Each structure stands twice: as C-alpha cells, then as structure tokens.
Amino acid sequence: MLYYLSLLEEYMSELRLFQYITFRTLGAAATAFILSLIFAPGLIKRLRIINFGEQKEDERVAALDRSKKVGTPTMGGLLIIIASAGSTLLWAIPTNTHILLTVGTFCVMGVVGFMDDYLKIKRRNGLSVKTKFAAQLIWAGIVFAVLWSIPDMRERARDFMVPFYKHPVLQLPMLAAFIFMVLVLVGASNAVNLTDGLDGLAIGCTNSVAGSYLLLTYVAGHINFAEYLQVPYVTGSGELTVFCGSLLGAGLGFLWYNCHPAKIFMGDTGSLALGGAVAMLAILIKQEILLILIGGVFVVEAASVVLQSSYFKYTRKKYGKGRRVFKCAPLHHHFEFVEKERAMDENRPPELVETVIVTRFWILSIIFALIGVATLKIR
Numbered sequence: 321m322l323y324y325l326s327l328l329e330e331y332m333s334e335l336r337l338f339q340y341i342t343f344r345t346l347g348a349a350a351t352a353f354i355l356s357l358i359f360a361p362g363l364i365k366r367l368r369i370i371n372f373g374e375q376k377e378d379e380r381v382a383a384l385d386r387s388k389k390v391g392t393p394t395m396g397g398l399l400i401i402i403a404s405a406g407s408t409l410l411w412a413i414p415t416n417t418h419i420l421l422t423v424g425t426f427c428v429m430g431v432v433g434f435m436d437d438y439l440k441i442k443r444r445n446g447l448s449v450k451t452k453f454a455a456q457l458i459w460a461g462i463v464f465a466v467l468w469s470i471p472d473m474r475e476r477a478r479d480f481m482v483p484f485y486k487h488p489v490l491q492l493p494m495l496a497a498f499i500f501m502v503l504v505l506v507g508a509s510n511a512v513n514l515t516d517g518l519d520g521l522a523i524g525c526t527n528s529v530a531g532s533y534l535l536l537t538y539v540a541g542h543i544n545f546a547e548y549l550q551v552p553y554v555t556g557s558g559e560l561t562v563f564c565g566s567l568l569g570a571g572l573g574f575l576w577y578n579c580h581p582a583k584i585f586m587g588d589t590g591s592l593a594l595g596g597a598v599a600m601l602a603i604l605i606k607q608e609i610l611l612i613l614i615g616g617v618f619v620v621e622a623a624s625v626v627l628q629s630s631y632f633k634y635t636r637k638k639y640g641k642g643r644r645v646f647k648c649a650p651l652h653h654h655f656e657f658v659e660k661e662r663a664m665d666e667n668r669p670p671e672l673v674e675t676v677i678v679t680r681f682w683i684l685s686i687i688f689a690l691i692g693v694a695t696l697k698i699r
Contacts, residue, residue, distance in 0.1 A: 321410050345411075348563075353570065353572055359402065359403070360576070363396070372395055389585075394589075395589045396574060397430055397594075404563070405423050405566075407569065409423070413559055416559040418557050423563065429597070430589055433589040433591065460501055460502045478497050500608070504603055505599045505600070508602070511618035515621045516591040519578060521652060523574050523575050524681070525681060526594045527571040528688070528689040529611075531689060533598065538561040539696065540554045540557045540560075541561065557605050599611070624646060624651035624654070628646055656673060659673040659677060
C-alpha cells in the first residue's frame, strides 16, 4: 500500500524509495518484527485467560519431562499471521496476484490449523486427516483455477523445473499440474507441522527457508538477474520478496517468545500456515523441487515419520510384533532420547537437551538453505 506513495515523487523526490522492492522488503521485515513484539505479550495473556493452552503431555515422549509444557498458550500462529499479512499488505502492492495468492494461502491454511487447535482444546480431538486434506484440496483447486485463467501463469503452472537445469524438463498436462501442486502444498504444510515439537524448532527452520526464498523471489522477479542466473523469470513475482521479508521479521519476533523455555506455541495455526505459504512461494516461482533441498530439515522430519510408521506396520504384520527404526518419531524426539541418555552418562543437566537439539537443527537448516541458494550458479 505504501508503494503508492511513490506516485507522489514529483512533489517529494524522497518518496521514490517506495518504488524499490529492496527498501520495501526491509520495511516489511522491520514492521512485522515490531508488530510481533508489541502484540505477543497481550496475546499470551489473553490465551492464558481463556485457557487456550497445551492440554496434555505428548504421549510419544512420555519418558521425557514434558509436564512443564502443559498449559503453555498455543495458537501462537495467529501472531505470525497477523504480523506477516498486515506488514505485507502495508508494504507490498496489494493488488499483485502473486501477493494475493500467497497471503490467501497463508491465511486459509492458518484457519484450518486454527480450527484443529480449537477442537483439540475444546473436544480433545482435532480435525480428522480427511477434513484437513479436503480443505487443502479445495483451496489448491481455487489457486489452480486462478493460475489457469491467466495465460502467462498457465504456462508457468505447466512447467516442471528441476535444479541444475535452466529449461523445463517437461510440460505437464492440466491434471498432472494440479496433482503436483496439491502434493507440494499438502506435503510442505504437513512437514512443517511434524517439525513443530520443540521450542523454537519449527520457526527457526522456517526462518532459514524464508530467507532463501527471499533471494529466490527477488531473482525470479528481476529480468536481468533471472536471465543471468538462467532461472524462470516470473513477471510480478518480485513482490513476493516483500512477503518473505515480512515472514522473516514475524518469525524472528515470534522466536523471541518461542525460544526455550517457550512462553507460547505456534500450534497447527502457525505450522500449517507457514508450510502453506512456503509451498506457495515455491509454486509461483517454479522452484518446487528445490524446496526439498532448502527445506531439508522438514523433509527429513517427515521422512522419519513415514519410515517409522511403515517399518512398524511391516514388522508387526510379518513377526507379530512391531519394531521401530528410531526411538521415537519425528526425528527430533529420537535425538531427545539419545541426548538425554548421553547427558545422564556425562552428568550434564538434562534441561539443556532441548536447546542443544534445536540449535543443531537450526545449523542444518541454514546449511540446507545455503546449498539451495548456491544451486542458482549451477545450471
């Protein structure tokens, strides 16, 4: 919205700053960060008053002390959504199709997560897997219909791009393009959801991904950079850089209160929204496959759950008793058990285990993100 101030540059030359995506991205990041810091204390207090907190211990990790987390306010994703979406609409061009689709996906996935969190608190059981998938499928259909109705976007939607290659590998037919979009959207949102299990883990890893796509969206929306680096040029996608800045700023602001010991959890409200937003960024600039590398931590976490579940079912069917690959899944819980046992042997405080694991996962996430960005030079 502030972009339109640049139209008044003939009266005040300084207003031309609002034309530049780089300036507006920095402004959006700062605004989202400040909004997060301002609204977080009030939201935490309000959620405590209405008793919207973690209701029970996680049975999967009962051997660890999780009782301290019971009662911690959840639905903190509301803070991320409000700060990110509000800052984006303030600093980006609000009529930009890419912005509307990404912010729309961000909010819709947040609503699905909110309903899941709400039902977990009120009825002890959240939305069923089928209901979540149906909601994601419907929204994916709406997004795909918008993309297919615009000629330029329709051609991009059909492109199947892979890292290290500058041209589309193939042109997908309409049904295949839609299925691919659904897989990316559902896969990313649920992968982030599975990663949300330790204080600061999911949001810290998401910040790395947001930082990577901040660079990728800027390149994709800049015709000279896109041509030089031989990546798809997507008209108007540069505005997504502003959204990435907002997401990064809000993520850092949320991390201020979500780091160990967390004062608030993002819940499904935040994890589904973040996963959906990241997926939408990847879809719009045709870097979906690269998301597997940049979001490597999310992929590994989701893969550990699939592997654990599949192997348990297979061994139970074959041997009559299920066996496990990991001590617990997702993978971060496995390392919790391993590190706690090591801490006890080395006479270290077990309270530090969570911080150690989260910090190491952050490091891995940053490495994945850097490798993903580095692929821009390898074509």
